[in-house]
Amino acid sequence: MHPGKSKSVLISGGSGLIGMHLTSLLLEKGYTVSHLSRKSGQFGRVRVYRWDPEKKIADHALTGEFDYIIHLAGAGIGEKRWTRKRKSEILSSREDSAKFLFDIVKKNNIGLSAFISASGTGYYGTAVNAKSFDENDPPGNDFLGMVCKRWEEAADKFSAEGIRTVKIRTGVVLAGNGGILEQLSRPFRYGLVIRMGSGRQYMPWIHISDLCRIYFKALEDTQMSGAYNAVAPENVTHNEFMKELASVNHRKIILPPVPGFMVKLLLGEMADIVIKGNRVSAEKILSAGYSFEFPDLRSALNDIYSRQT
Template identity: 55%
Template sequence: METVLITGGTGLVGTYLSNKLLKRGYSVSFLSRAIHETPSIKTFVWNYQKQTIDIEALNNIDYIIHLAGANIGERRWTNSRKQLILDSRLKTGQLIFDKVNEHNIKLKAFISASATGYYGTITTDKIFMETNMPANDFLGNVCNEWEKISDKFGENGIRNVKIRTGVVLSGKGGALSKIIRPVKLGLGSAIGTGRQFMPWIHIDDLCEIYVKAIEDKQMEGAYNAVSPDHKTNEDFTKILASILNKPYWLPKVPPIVMKLAFGEMSDLLLKGSRVSAEKILKTGFEFRFTDLRSALSNLI
């Protein structure tokens, strides 16, 4: 039985992924800031701010999946919040790298979350691929530095995979729970121009990509984890309203309203480009949810 250590395992993706791995016969353990009573999963405590980790967590592990990181869409991007978003990814990853190095842990692979924010919060006609350079904005810089930690494992001969994730759709929380509220109230409307793209992925497909990253030894480097179905914010809202049998309203929500409410973080909602799924498809991966309507219908 192979063992997978997950950081950020109690979050939205980690919870879904750990259950999937257990069903596939893997042994799963968590690195967490506090002990959690989770059936079949042992939790080890770490603190990246104090640079401490229960070294028992690294005993007899085969894979590390690094999901830890402060939620980028939870609060306004104050300077302190930006620092937390960065530190919670970089310092955690660096701590793991240092301890794996120090104790000569023979990992089979290090698999790290990343985000499509790597390409920047912009709206263009371009379809971004893994070969594109990182954007020189806040999220682009965060993702670039985040991935550099993963690359350190690669430099030490450990297979490393970086999963550049789009908007994760789940029925248990996350982005969809926020998007759906006004639509359920009959107040569904596109944001800004509505023409900004929303690279999205169903949580089940995302977690299957993580499983494939474990099992497919040919997978290495960066992969976009997004559906091949490109949809704009306006498309998304209209489809959601249709499924819920709720009205879709005009006019759209003006950008100034979003900027006043969310500050710089509003760029997450007001901007977005298409992101290619071609590379992950070429591995033979098959999406369960290839169109937005079927994905949303499954979750609502």
């Protein structure tokens, strides 16, 4: 980067929930932000470059200088039933797109300062006990564990070239405009609070603001490298989460939990992301000097819902 020139960030998946919030933060911090998308264009202060990882098509203008790439692109985990085709899309949209980004950087000799990749706490698989997973634990042997492992291995191609690489293993993201809260709170319209499975499964979560600030720290902090769990310090079970969510929304009718086998009948293998969980440690990101704006669930939910009134 030339002296006096603003730092430049290229984001894949920039039009998604996390990407839009992160773009706003980075623009506020003085960064030049560009997106990768199926269609090129200019949206406000953000230049959008065309790319299609499936067809290996990239905008010819992607030869300029970028200081950082943030890789957020990936087919939604919970949007569709996990058919064989959908599972292939979930994996390839993450792994193959990361590899294609690497090819673009190599081909155009883009001198990156860092490559920041999303990942998920699904990396660890699920656990019925209260074991707290940290970044040194191996990947789980289920579908999401495999996806996250291969996603991160694709990101490590950058690390092998001497580019600082950070992998953000993200928990359930709490935001006011979409995401899990919108889905969980739909029954509230009818005065109902619905719980899934035993309720004892842990739900690693993070406020969207903290997640974006962790990405910002990953850009700025040259000591950050490798995997970091992006989860709030407070561990809660599904029961505790739903009770807190009901309280903040002034709902009191809590139905008996929907048995796990019924959820499986409805959702198939995808039910595992609802009825199973894992407990994930935030210790490494805390030790790196990050201070959470919303370390506990009550403060996070109060902030989100106060913005909607």
